[in-house]
Amino acid sequence: MKIYALADCNSFFASCEKVFRPDWAGKPVVVLSNNDGCVIARSAEAKPLVPMGAPWFRIKDQAEKLGLIVRSSNFVLYGDMSRRVMETLGQWSVDVEVYSIDEAFLDLSWRYQRQLEKGKPIGRDLAALGREMVETVPRWTGIPVSVGIGPTKTLAKLANRIAKGRRDRLFGVMNRRIREKALKNFPIAGVWGVGRRLLPRFERLGLKTAWDLSRLDPLAVRREFSVVQERLVRELNGEACWADEPPEQKSIQVSRSFGEMLTEPAEIEKALATFAVQGAKRLRRLNRAASAAAVWLGTNRFRPELPQYFPTAVFGFYRPTADSVEILKGALAAFRSAFKPGYAYKRGGICLMNLVSAEAAEAQGYLFDEEPDPAFSLRTDSRSRRSRMTLYQEVDRAENAGANIFFAAEGTDRAWLPSSRYVSPCWTTDLERLPTVRAD
DNA sequence: TCTGGGGTCCTAGGACCC
DNA sequence: TCTGGGGTCCTAGGACCC
8 A cells, every 4th residue: 555645835935934034923924926926925824814816016005004024936045945845854755756846745655564564553653753744844944844644645635735724734544434534524626636627517516525526436537527537536535546756847948027028129038048048957957958949928918908929939959958058049049030029028938848868869969960050050069069068067066156157148237137126035045145143 | 017937637639641 | 322440640728736
């Protein structure tokens, strides 16, 4: 039998902000999306005050009255805090599947085996283990966490939802009797995999709880819905259908809303150049290479009175690449083919697609070891390519150590930069901003 | 004035093949 | 009057997740 624990950080972004501001304990904190657009995280105190996803410009005026503390998002900080939490979770399983920035599945099946060999029951043992996680993670990282335990990922997820509403932040549904009771009290809308379109369809069938859903015939569900919902029903019954190994990533997207609407191609080019270079860097970190890419732009869809235009330009690489210069040049060429004057652009991005492993890309080799497209003006013989990759390694390393290195195409004065008015310091990744502790 | 960003999977239907 | 059967590949659109 399988045993999964889902550890999920409580109000993760808001909690990250609170760690370094003990004076904010007990106060409502919200974190805004990029460009200070809308609310994407709320501390427990803020949840009754502000709805999730509320546009900031609409609630800004009330914020002061409500005593809201507001932060712009700081993903450098959250990424580093996430890493610490995930490392801590490694205490209890060698198999930690990081599912998102704030949650991870732990395979605890080894524990079951061990108890079985000892001839001891699993229930108490799992409860003790879960309690240890819920206590240790905040002590080591400052981030509170809830833990749900179940025989499938869907049930662990469901148990986690229940845990979030409990004082002890812990709930398990391994026991059949407890599971049945939990499912009967669990509204179908909260089940993992039931979204806004599926919910009314299930409701029309008279289903109200997770238990009702679990009672359906999986094959009938497959006929009426799809194999996805069939698996959902099976998972609710304790039959694990989700793969243990997450598949390799297939695409990378880097996109932003601009701080202001842009009409000048030269300004937009700087943004796309930055997205392209960032995408290439992510590729190298994943040890992967892209076969193709798409550059896209968009006007402001919240301003329907303005002319709208959402162009996309797709291009392929001669062979899969993680080369910043190659991706940058391709992106700018694609942009020039797609750009039309006369529109005010608000968003843009690049999507790197059909990713393969770096080794596979290397093995593919050129049919002719020379420049494939003279218009591209980039030396692609294997020696030039290798020397550029060596250079990038050094650049990536220097950047990770805090250096500020960029391509000229990214520009220095950047009109596209999103606004970020309430951003807190990078407490854990910037030597200048290390928090000081006073003993008084 | 002001509304995020980044992913995955499945299905249906068309094009094309023998 | 009568119009097969089986397969692959690709894409668009729909659905979900955090």
